[in-house]
Amino acid sequence: MERLKILFASSAVAPFAKTSGLADVSGSLPIALEELGVDIRVVMPKYASVANGPDETTIGKNIKVYFVPHEDYFVRKELYGDKFGDYRDNLDRFSFFCREALERCKRENFRPDIIHCHDWQTALIPVYLSTLYKYDPFFAKTKTLFTIHNLAYQGLFAKEEFPKMGLDWVLFHINYFEFYGKINLMKAGIVYSDAISTVSPSYAKEILTKEAGCGLEGVLKTREKDLYGILNGIDCTVWDPATDKKISKNYSVDDIAGKYVNKECLQKETGLAVDRDIPFFGIVSRLAEQKGLDVLGEIIDQFLSLKVQFVLLGTGEHKYHVLMQKMAKKHKKNTSVNLKFDAALADRIYAGCDLFLMPSKYEPCGLNQLICFRYGTVPVARLSGGLKDTVTEFDAAHDTGSGFTFQDHKGKDLLAAIKRAISAYRDKPQWKALMARVMKLDFSWRNSARDYIDLYTDILNRGS
Ligand code: ADP
Numbered sequence: 001m002e003r004l005k006i007l008f009a010s011s012a013v014a015p016f017a018k019t020s021g022l023a024d025v026s027g028s029l030p031i032a033l034e035e036l037g038v039d040i041r042v043v044m045p046k047y048a049s050v051a052n053g054p055d056e057t058t059i060g061k062n063i064k065v066y067f068v069p070h071e072d073y074f075v076r077k078e079l080y081g082d083k084f085g086d087y088r089d090n091l092d093r094f095s096f097f098c099r100e101a102l103e104r105c106k107r108e109n110f111r112p113d114i115i116h117c118h119d120w121q122t123a124l125i126p127v128y129l130s131t132l133y134k135y136d137p138f139f140a141k142t143k144t145l146f147t148i149h150n151l152a153y154q155g156l157f158a159k160e161e162f163p164k165m166g167l168d169w170v171l172f173h174i175n176y177f178e179f180y181g182k183i184n185l186m187k188a189g190i191v192y193s194d195a196i197s198t199v200s201p202s203y204a205k206e207i208l209t210k211e212a213g214c215g216l217e218g219v220l221k222t223r224e225k226d227l228y229g230i231l232n233g234i235d236c237t238v239w240d241p242a243t244d245k246k247i248s249k250n251y252s253v254d255d256i257a258g259k260y261v262n263k264e265c266l267q268k269e270t271g272l273a274v275d276r277d278i279p280f281f282g283i284v285s286r287l288a289e290q291k292g293l294d295v296l297g298e299i300i301d302q303f304l305s306l307k308v309q310f311v312l313l314g315t316g317e318h319k320y321h322v323l324m325q326k327m328a329k330k331h332k333k334n335t336s337v338n339l340k341f342d343a344a345l346a347d348r349i350y351a352g353c354d355l356f357l358m359p360s361k362y363e364p365c366g367l368n369q370l371i372c373f374r375y376g377t378v379p380v381a382r383l384s385g386g387l388k389d390t391v392t393e394f395d396a397a398h399d400t401g402s403g404f405t406f407q408d409h410k411g412k413d414l415l416a417a418i419k420r421a422i423s424a425y426r427d428k429p430q431w432k433a434l435m436a437r438v439m440k441l442d443f444s445w446r447n448s449a450r451d452y453i454d455l456y457t458d459i460l461n462r463g464s
Pocket of ligand 1: 286
């Protein structure tokens with residue numbers, strides 16, 4: 001059988017550029033697919049972080065990564081916007097990227113069976129294949145899969161920008177691009193792709209509802225039979241406390257003592273009292289409403305008045321920066337707030353904390369809880385989307401469960417889960433068993449990569 005040929009088009013790929021989980025997925029899923037025999041290549045914009053290097057590199061064993069160069073568009077401090085908001089030429093930037101991704105395939109003579117697109121930044125690829133490239137024999141057999149990593153970020157632009165995409169105005173229509181008078185790239189991606197997937201089975205169901213559909217639930221319903229939910233995995237060689245060079249001491253499930261060294265080092269680093277027995281909570285997150293910071297805000301004062309320590313690492317909305325700074329000032333003794341993006345500190349938090357807060361309002365998949373499991377750090381999580389599919393409530397009587405969970409998006413329910421976690425933490429043997437259990441969970445890409453191969457194959461077998 002011929003090898004499946006996949007072009008993986010993404011606006012962010014770790015380790016080259018990362019602002020969120022999309023980059024983790026784009027940097028690790030292709031490697032898992034290659035291991036299963038897929039001929040896969042990756043294409044991403046040539047951002048400032050790679051601007052001085054060549055237009056091509058490799059990851060995994062031999063996966064070509066094509067960087068699309070454009071000095072004006074991509075050599076900037078951030079990927080999508082700065083403190084003043086989204087870059088005003090994002091439609092120019094990403095329509096250019098989508099065109100170039102297709103042109104690059106032709107120049108490299110790589111005829112993909114499937115172009116696997118991710119989020120609004122690549123949504124124009126399926127559109128272009130069905131319009132500008134419709135009669136191009138090079139792509140005659142190419143199909144598309146569009147993966148939604150977060151439905152809330154849709155790529156909305158003013159109607160007046162429509163000509164920038166080089167498409168016929170007839171497509172500015174409610175059945176294609178139009179969304180309440182604006183251009184909506186996510187919508188077009190959903191309409192034009194051969195299949196759509198999202199990053200957990202639960203989120204695939206949730207986005208069909210008004211509560212989580214972000215206004216696109218109607219369009220998604222029309223594509224329901226082509227909509228799949230495949231859980232994200234993590235690269236267990238990257239996220240591994242036994243080999244992670246960024247943490248203070250390596251450890252593993254068979255030799256957990258190093259975790260306490262990491263706790264002590266993190267306490268010192270963050271200026272908190274060195275205390276092995278105090279429950280140490282962490283957060284590493286974009287500071288956005290999605291992450292449940294309002295619910296945390298309702299009870300943060302009560303939470304920090306408990307006998308706990310808390311370290312936060314994150315950047316995002318100004319109001320949350322203000323809230324966290326205020327709390328750090330008020331609860332100096334047990335709180336460390338770090339308002340920045342810092343990959344190394346993130347690892348030290350995963351390794352050094354006992355517990356991790358994820359009170360998300362919604363969570364398409366969430367990678368933090370999966371990373372935490374690897375490091376023996378137990379999540380306190382709201383059961384939404386991927387959190388529902390990966391975290392189960394701790395049950396002391398049966399020695400089961402992997403975290404402390406709550407359903408209603410309410411401060412009091414989060415606080416109750418935190419209190420259950422603290423009381424479980426006090427029983428040392430029980431806690432050790434819980435740590436060992438979560439560290440043994442397997443959320444590697446292996447299973448999910450197989451699901452993607454099945455889906456690619458299914459799309460190809462459908463015919464046109
Ligand atoms: P999302 O994609 O919604 O931001 P995920 O949980 O899927 O959330 O992925 C978040 C990824 O981004 C994780 O790898 C996490 O470590 C990383 N991350 C988020 N904020 C920061 C930060 N301030 N510093 C370092 N890493 C961060």
